[in-house]
Amino acid sequence: xxxxxxxxxxxxxxxxxxxxxxxxxxxxxxxxxxxxxxxxxxxxxxxxxxxxxxxxxxxxxxxxxxxxxxxxxxxxxxxxxxxxxxxxxxxxxxxxxxxxxxxxxxxxxxxxxxxxxxxxxxxxxxxxxxxxxxxxxxxxxxxxxxxxxxxxxxxxxxxxxxxx
Numbered sequence: 001x002x003x004x005x006x007x008x009x010x011x012x013x014x015x016x017x018x019x020x021x022x023x024x025x026x027x028x029x030x031x032x033x034x035x036x037x038x039x040x041x042x043x044x045x046x047x048x049x050x051x052x053x054x055x056x057x058x059x060x061x062x063x064x065x066x067x068x069x070x071x072x073x074x075x076x077x078x079x080x081x082x083x084x085x086x087x088x089x090x091x092x093x094x095x096x097x098x099x100x101x102x103x104x105x106x107x108x109x110x111x112x113x114x115x116x117x118x119x120x121x122x123x124x125x126x127x128x129x130x131x132x133x134x135x136x137x138x139x140x141x142x143x144x145x146x147x148x149x150x151x152x153x154x155x156x157x158x159x160x161x162x163x164x
Contacts, residue, residue, distance in 0.1 A: 006158045011045050014151065015061065023068055032132035035140040038065055038076075039083060039113055043106055043144075044151050046087040047095050058084035072124055079116040083109055099145060106144050110137035 018037035026034060042058060062077030069076070086109060087094070094105050114137055121129065 002162075006162060007049055007155060010151075010154060010158060011049060014041050014045075019065065019068060022065065032130065033135040033139045035143050036110060036113065036136055039080065039110060040106070040140055040144060040147055042080060042084060043087060043109060044148060046084065047091060047102075048148075048152070049155075055081050055084055055088075072120060075117060075120045078120065079113045082116060083113055086112070099148075102148075103141055103144050107137060107141045110140050113137070 015038070018041045021037045022034070038061060042061070058080040059077045062075075062080035063073070065071075065076040065080075066073050090105075094102060097105060111134075114134060118129070
């Protein structure tokens with residue numbers, strides 16, 4: 001199997017794990033601080049792996065996330081398509097930012113994701129969410145450097161194993 005194929009397998013595996021982590025039960029008090037695992041993984045694979053560069057893939061993942069979480073159909077799909085578009089548009093710049101600037105960009109992308117969700121929730125006639133609803137992007141950004149390093153190490157280990 002080539003390095004590209006092994007990256008593709010790792011990408012699909014991490015996205016499946018991200019979906020499972022999204023569904024994992026959490027105490028109600030921590031529910032609002034749940035990281036947006038799928039968005040973090042999409043950001044990583046778009047920046048580093050060059051995968052998930054098609055808007056249709058992000059749309060399908062968003063629909064799957066909508067179905068699995070029971071949210072309004074298309075809510076996550078819309079947010080992930082916009083996230084993917086912004087990543088594709090600015091990928092060349094973001095990739096070469098130092099880590100602290102990259103984390104700031106990830107925060108901006110995740111806050112944009114939340115604003116889109118807020119807009120959809122508002123259109124659906126639901127009330128304004130509790131302030132803790134905004135904790136998710138902050139927790140996600142705190143996890144970003146560690147997730148980035150973990151996935152890079154996994155990809156590096158695969159490449160070393162393939163070359164030997």
